[in-house]
Amino acid sequence: AQSVAQPEDQVNVAEGNPLTVKCTYSVSGNPYLFWYVQYPNRGLQFLLKYITGDNLVKGSYGFEAEFNKSQTSFHLKKPSALVSDSALYFCALDQTGANNLFFGTGTRLTVIP
Amino acid sequence: GAGVSQSPSNKVTEKGKDVELRCDPISGHTALYWYRQRLGQGLEFLIYFQGNSAPDKSGLPSDRFSAERTGESVSTLTIQRTQQEDSAVYLCASSSLAGGADTQYFGPGTRLTVL
Numbered sequence: 001a002q003s004v005a006q007p008e009d010q011v012n013v014a015e016g017n018p019l020t021v022k023c024t025y026s027v028s029g030n031p032y033l034f035w036y037v038q039y040p041n042r043g044l045q046f047l048l049k050y051i052t053g054d055n056l057v058k059g060s061y062g063f064e065a066e067f068n069k070s071q072t073s074f075h076l077k078k079p080s081a082l083v084s085d086s087a088l089y090f091c092a093l094d095q096t097g098a099n100n101l102f103f104g105t106g107t108r109l110t111v112i113p
Numbered sequence: 114g115a116g117v118s119q120s121p122s123n124k125v126t127e128k129g130k131d132v133e134l135r136c137d138p139i140s141g142h143t144a145l146y147w148y149r150q151r152l153g154q155g156l157e158f159l160i161y162f163q164g165n166s167a168p169d170k171s172g173l174p175s176d177r178f179s180a181e182r183t184g185e186s187v188s189t190l191t192i193q194r195t196q197q198e199d200s201a202v203y204l205c206a207s208s209s210l211a212g213g214a215d216t217q218y219f220g221p222g223t224r225l226t227v228l
Contacts, residue, residue, distance in 0.1 A: 032214045034216070036219070041221075042221055042222075043117075043119075043204055043219040043220050043221040043222050044156075044204065044206075044219040045219070046216050046217075046218065046219075049214070049216060051214040090155060090156070092156075094214070099146075099158075099161040099163070099169040100146060100148075100158035100161055100169070100172065101146075101156070101158070101217060102158075103148075103155040103156040104155055105154060105155045106154075106155055
């Protein structure tokens with residue numbers, strides 16, 4: 001069985017500081033991992049994904065994520081947070097042969113001016 | 114081309130009524146997915162279409178839920194005899210390939226409120 005965990009419901013960070021949103025996963029095969037962002041009253045927007053290769057993945061809006069197989073983690077990071085980054089962030093897992101994404105419960109990021 | 118579109122954006126209905134939600138995927142995308150997002154929760158998979166293959170209905174919560182897709186275009190999700198617990202945002206996504214590594218692109222969702 002596969003699962004995704006986002007251990008923090010809420011993350012607060014000051015504008016200009018680095019941010020991290022955590023994600024861990026469990027899967028029997030090779031994982032495909034995704035990060036999506038959801039702004040109020042809008043659908044999910046794709047940020048980045050890890051398929052294979054370099055463990056550090058760079059995505060939209062200056063975000064990046066590091067795949068760590070030994071720790072089964074895929075934390076989302078950004079060197080300098082913006083107030084406009086405040087949103088709900090979802091980590092998702094796709095497994096070979098599966099027909100859908102498994103989502104974490106989401107982490108609400110608030111960047112404080 | 115344009116992204117995934119969904120209609121209506123909001124739907125308020127009375128308990129026991131049927132509702133139809135519509136999704137227009139990105140042109141050329143062969144795979145289409147429906148998810149449900151309850152307030153404060155993550156997304157739950159409902160159903161998946163890939164070309165002319167039989168849909169994967171494993172996520173549908175009850176037989177009151179059904180979905181259709183015409184070829185590789187529009188899909189409709191129907192909820193019969195709606196219940197208050199059906200209140201949620203229903204999200205549609207499409208991708209150019211089936212499952213695996215391909216990115217799913219989401220529509221803005223339909224917010225369903227059952228009174």
